[in-house]
Amino acid sequence: MFEITKYADRLLSDLDTVNYLPKIKKQQEEWIGRSEGAEVDFELHFVKDPSANENRGPNGEKARITTFTTRIDTLFGATYLVLAPEHLWVTLATDDQHDLLENKEEVKAYVESVKVRPEIERTAEGKEKTGVELKGVKAINPATGEQIPVFIADYVLPQYGTGAIFGDAHDVRDVAFAKKYNVPLKEVLIPTVYDHRNPPQEGKENTFRKTVLVIVRDPETNKYLCLKWKKQPWTTFITGGVEEGEDAIEASRREVEEETGYSDLRLIRPLGGMIESQFFAAHKNVNRRVHSQTVFFELVSRTQKERTQEEQEQYDLLWLTEEEVVAAKLQHGDFETFWPRVITGDDVFTGEGVLIDSGEYTGMKSEDARSVMTERYGRLVVKYKLRDWVFSRQRYWGEPIPLIHCEKDGWVAVPDAELPVRLPEVEKYEPTDNGESPLSTIDSFVNTKCPECGGAAKRETDTMPNWAGSSWYFLRYIDPKNDQAFASKEALKYWTPVDLYNGGMEHTVLHLLYSRFWNKFLFDRGHVPTSEPYARRHSHGLIMSEDGTKMSKSKGNVVNPDDIVNEFGADTFRVNILFIGPFEEAAPWTTNGVIGVRRFLDKTVRLVEKIAEVEDPAVTKMLHKTIVKITEDIENFRFNTAVAQLMIFVNTVQERGAITKESLGTFLKVLAPFAPHVANELWEKIGGEGFAEIQPWPVADTSILVEDEMQIAVQVNGKIRATITMPVGATDEEIVAKARAEENVAKYVTIEPKKVIVVKGKLVSFVV
């Protein structure tokens, strides 16, 4: 096991010092998965065996379970505790020494059932949550002092946090579990809405009301009951205050009957918890803070009592469809919060809001509550998703781990002089049936002498994973023949860090992380000069199969490059891959373009027939333009447009009919990285020395590229009406005058324009 978690902080913070693609950085960050949270202790209370309550720790503390949470602000709503089935406390409580549980056998059976299930199944999404209550023991909520039940459930993972959580009403998983096992839930957090259209005003009285907001749906028409106000320009749902001694459901029924006359309603359910809104109530001239409960009903019968005169004067009833409700922009500041609950039925609130029912913290914002409650009830801790690295493998294929086990001296490292430990020659290297390494059956390998005492000892037979070599092979490549060290200090200093590491996205998480860790370890021990192994990390897209799916041998939809190489040549294949699309994006393989690339290379080969003493200045100019473009494109991984530019150059030469030998040579140097065979073939033909690709990279003469004319687009009210050509030195006035003189422009600009915009060298825009 490698303690990579000890490097978690550095692996995260050092990302600031390297140039990785943002998405690669993000993946590293997420894999390391730092989260700040709190550990909270829950004391246990033993019901079955009260004597256990007297067992105190060395400092007089009671038995307790430590939970991890990032939302300590919901602590007052912790109505149960859940431990991972593998939690140490559970293991102890179910062993033969203890008799604390009323349902020990049931618990043991559940723990067993979880063990035999593969992890893939356990973590599958949408899986029904399972668990068992630990009967005979209660936990004490440190905030409320209440006794709460304790469960074990497989949705709590043993390796994350402390392997124990408290369950509350503000986590979808907890709510799903609590509903299934009939654990009561308690809302302690509500969303808060600040009405920006009618914000609370300075100096007005602040008032508080509990209200209901009632949504009534007619199941036959799927329409919702709304009120269209007569004296105000708005439409609302039915709302009203909750009176003394009334609950939200009763208040809702009363309001609906009063305001609309409907009374035959079927309750669907209250939608989520309350919502706090703050606004200025103009009609009462007070600031309002409202806790509103949304309640959802279905209309059973359309029988309607007559509404009072007063009600009829205030508003008309209106039935609106879902689309119409959204379009009507109802006069509710919290519409965005409660309406999704109607539509999706998803009403567990997990966001940031205001605490309710939380003792002295009631009314506090959740963010603020977290820091003060952590101080009072818990300890601030940082957790990582990153786990330690299980490094040993039970197979033949891998570097042997150079350790020897001696009965007397324990684990002893193989002395440096005997390194490396080599794999023995074997006929069979398949895994054994008993799960042990295949090496364990080879006595000549296993049996050895203890380097300490010289007595009989056994070698470690596990081997290293493939990641071992891939984490640092590039360091050896620097100085492969060195027999004193894996590479000399000088060579390391010269070559590292690696300037650019390009690879597929499949290696951006594990391999990148492992090799960074490995390098940091070597750095700490003084073996490499830099803490980070790679200065820059880029990635390429995948070439997909023609049907757009990933190529795989098992699917048989692979394209064999050899076929293309045989038919069209290696250069064609190479250039085509670059030309197919942006380097970073996945693209389906297609042979459609191959012929085009082949034609381009054929034309390129024929360029030698066009060698002449003089060439058209257009060719010279295009050559230098090409050098600039290719140089930039390579720098930015835009190989597809680089290839396009190569084609443009060849087309230009063909069009103009002649090229000097010197220009062709220059072109071959920029062609060489893309089509090395063709480039070198021609390079030799024109008498070039050595290889084209090792010549100094050409430098463009930018003075040739300066234009003496400019093309200027002329817009009138944003529409292109003409293009004019002007000498580069032309003033704005000259350009505008020429533009206005254009027939097609004059047609639209008949009066003096309101505004004229001139963009240097690009366009003129008239606004009329």
Place this chain on the structure above:
RNA sequence: GGGCGAGUGGUGGAAUUGGUAUACACGCAUGCCUUAGGAGCAUGUGCGAAAGCAUGAGAGUUCGAGUCUCUCCUCGCCCACCA
């Protein structure tokens, strides 16, 4: 469920900071040269008769939007009961 990315001609795709959308290539059409053509060369090719209209849909900002903002749709990749 979360994260990231992408939607532009018949097709793959260009368009550096908001400034002439469709570069380059495939395909297609017509012609030339050919005994022949999966060769070569030339010309044309977003839609529309035209005014005009077009970058997944809809809104917004702007003199001007493929590019910026918001809402939504579709597809791809990665991660996923991480408290």
